Amino acid sequence: xxxxxFALILCVxxxxxxxxxxxxxxxxxxVIVPLxxxxxxxxxxxxxxxSLVSVIATSSGAAAAYVREGFSNIRVxxxxxxxxxxxxxxxAWLTTRIPTHAIGIVFGVVLLYSAWASLKxxxxxxxxxxxxxxxxxxxxxxxxxxxxxxxxxxxxIPAGFGLMTLAxxxxxxLGIGSGAxxxxxxxxxxxxxxxxxxxxxxxxxxxxxxxxxxxxxxxxYMAPSLVMPVMLGVLIGSLMGSRLLVKAEVRTLxxxxxxxxxxxxxxxxxxxxxxx
Amino acid sequence: xxxxxxxxETLVGIMLRTGxxxxxxxxxxxxxxxxxxxxxxxxxxxxxxxxxxxxLSLSGIAHGVATGDAxxxxxxxxxxxxxxxxxxxxxxxxxxxxxxxxxxxxxxxxVMAILLYSLIFHK
Numbered sequence: 512x513x514x515x516x517f518a519l520i521l522c523v524x525x526x527x528x529x530x531x532x533x534x535x536x537x538x539x540x541x542v543i544v545p546l547x548x549x550x551x552x553x554x555x556x557x558x559x560x561x562s563l564v565s566v567i568a569t570s571s572g573a574a575a576a577y578v579r580e581g582f583s584n585i586r587v588x589x590x591x592x593x594x595x596x597x598x599x600x601x602x603a604w605l606t607t608r609i610p611t612h613a614i615g616i617v618f619g620v621v622l623l624y625s626a627w628a629s630l631k632x633x634x635x636x637x638x639x640x641x642x643x644x645x646x647x648x649x650x651x652x653x654x655x656x657x658x659x660x661x662x663x664x665x666x667x668i669p670a671g672f673g674l675m676t677l678a679x680x681x682x683x684x685l686g687i688g689s690g691a692x693x694x695x696x697x698x699x700x701x702x703x704x705x706x707x708x709x710x711x712x713x714x715x716x717x718x719x720x721x722x723x724x725x726x727x728x729x730x731x732y733m734a735p736s737l738v739m740p741v742m743l744g745v746l747i748g749s750l751m752g753s754r755l756l757v758k759a760e761v762r763t764l765x766x767x768x769x770x771x772x773x774x775x776x777x778x779x780x781x782x783x784x785x786x787x
Numbered sequence: 788x789x790x791x792x793x794x795x796e797t798l799v800g801i802m803l804r805t806g807x808x809x810x811x812x813x814x815x816x817x818x819x820x821x822x823x824x825x826x827x828x829x830x831x832x833x834x835x836x837x838x839x840x841x842x843l844s845l846s847g848i849a850h851g852v853a854t855g856d857a858x859x860x861x862x863x864x865x866x867x868x869x870x871x872x873x874x875x876x877x878x879x880x881x882x883x884x885x886x887x888x889x890x891x892x893x894x895x896x897x898v899m900a901i902l903l904y905s906l907i908f909h910k
Contacts, residue, residue: 514825514830517829518818556835557832564865568810571803571806574800574803574804578796578797578799578800579800581793585792585795586792586891589876589879589891589898590894593898597901600901600904649890718876718902720872721869721902721906722901722905723905724906725907726905728866729843731837731838731843733838733865735817735838735842735857735861735862736830736858736861738861739814739817739818739861742814742865743811743815743818
């Protein structure tokens with residue numbers, strides 16, 4: 512296989528990954544690493560380098576659309592980015608030190624969790640007594656709902672902050688956006704409205720990923736001829752996906768994609784365990 | 788015009804989109820050049836062997852871009868992409884400062900410090 516064919520096949524596969532990722536809401540990044548390591552036998556370090564770049568591209572590319580919707584909360588995002596960027600620094604440092612099969616196993620577990628989280632019924636936001644810390648930090652906002660303006664205040668800040676540190680560490684360790692854990696932190700722990708959680712999470716993914724990008728770059732994880740087709744493919748696919756999202760019936764697709772992710776997760780765990 | 792959260796968000800959205808468009812164009816240009824120059828068997832990514840040192844420093848990449856090296860041009864595009872969310876945080880610092888929100892100007896500056904540390908010093 513010469514360079515041109517390799518690049519074309521990679522670009523088309525990444526496009527499909529980006530498209531499915533956008534349609535299912537799981538993000539294209541989560542399947543790029545298994546795709547590269549299982550189907551193309553790429554070393555996991557190069558794979559997470561290419562994946563991280565794609566994650567920054569899709570997060571930034573989708574941001575304009577999210578801003579138009581007006582649900583994202585920049586204060587909540589910025590405050591929690593302290594946790595995700597510090598976590599990402601630690602995760603990226605860990606990647607350069609732990610053995611390859613350990614990265615593979617953690618990756619498999621995160622894939623299984625993401626699939627489970629995407630299918631689970633989500634919580635409705637429960638109004639509890641306003642958290643004084645949240646009020647001091649201005650972690651509140653409003654959103655339109657059924658012709659009226661609803662006010663929300665974040666709950667359980669320490670739990671949310673802790674989960675965000677974990678999300679950042681997983682992002683830095685595995686080169687993914689870890690949107691599933693970010694949404695868990697905001698939706699479940701901090702009880703923010705679901706739409707606020709998902710759109711703010713998208714905003715945060717790019718900044719979180721940028722925090723580990725420097726170390727990935729200087730450690731030689733970013734191979735230009737591999738990153739190029741993957742990044743462009745995922746970007747095109749996810750932009751197409753967000754256009755289609757309005758029309759498409761996503762329920763069945765979400766189930767199918769979750770099954771694919773479960774299969775990839777099991778495969779990563781098994782192959783990591785047998786290869787060592 | 789009055790600075791509001793909504794205005795910061797709109798500017799940030801435009802900036803992110805512009806950044807990603809420029810970065811993707813540079814990567815694509817480098818990619819086309821790379822594929823035009825390399826027609827032989829592809830590089831092997833089965834084993835990790837890192838990247839050559841000239842692609843791991845700003846000066847090396849700048850030199851490569853000046854001499855028309857395709858890999859350096861792709862790397863320049865990747866670095867532009869990484870710079871986009873960093874610029875986003877920078878814009879939030881300015882926006883919060885304009886809103887006279889000292890707390891959030893400080894929080895944004897702290898996030899910026901972490902990003903700059905990781906991009907410049909962290910090893």
